[in-house]
Amino acid sequence: MRPTDLARRHGISTQAVRNYEADGCLPPAARTRSGYRVYTEAHAAALDAYLALVRAYGHATGGRIMNALHAGALDEALTAVDRGHAQSLRDRETLDAVRDAVGHLLERPPVPRTEPPAAGPGGSRTVGELAHRLGVTRATLRAWEAAGILAPARDPATGHRAYRADDVRDAELAHLLRRGGYPLERIAEVVRQIRTAGGTEALGAALEGWEERLTRRRLAMLDAAARLGRYLELLPLQP
CATH class of the missing domain: 1.10.1660.10 (Multidrug-efflux Transporter Regulator; Chain: A; Domain 2)
Structure with a gap:
């Protein structure tokens, strides 16, 4: 022809x-x-x-x-x-992990009043405060930062790390997935998806479209x- x-x-x-x-x-x-x-x-x-x-x-x-x-x-x-x-399998597993993690975060009960309040500027938390909230060490938070999971700002006056609401969310998500056995590179991928979607609530609404695209690609x-x-x-x- x-x-x-x-x-x-x-x-x-x-x-x-x-x-x-x-x-x-x-x-x-x-x-x-x-x-x-x-x-x-x-x-x-x-x-x-x-x-x-x-x-x-x-x-x-x-x-x-x-x-x-x-x-x-x-x-x-x-x-x-x-x-x-x-x-494709990793994407499917990431989708399931995000859906599970977002569900847990959205259902998370309010923080008990006995927890020390955030004292940083704009309601931010120091590395010590966030470590106390999660029950992890400061070295763990720095390891998550090195892996690209956390990206805290710096207090302009002291140069210390300042963890704002989005950073706390990402840290809670990392803590949840880490307990589930996920490696740091996979957790960083999940956190990137949430940042792209604009937060856990927005990501929860976007999961259906994400799954449809993944299904189309698998087919x-x-x-x-x-x-x-x-x-x-x-x-x-x-x-």
């Missing part, structure tokens, strides 16, 4: 087809005596697979997988697929795997 036939079949431009071939996402096309490209059903299957991979994993990973296949590096291609699924991975499998049947690759 001609480049225009392949392009029309997939709803893309003829130039895009040429670009994908040049980038190694399609196998090289045969040429007529006059130099025109000739594509086959194998090229159509390759384009099906590549476009599905882009939807599931993004352009960079999709291109990496197809280039590896065309270089005869099947294991490299399958490893890239495995990494994508592993990331796209299944579709990509099926199309990639059909293309692999046409390639002389040995595992």
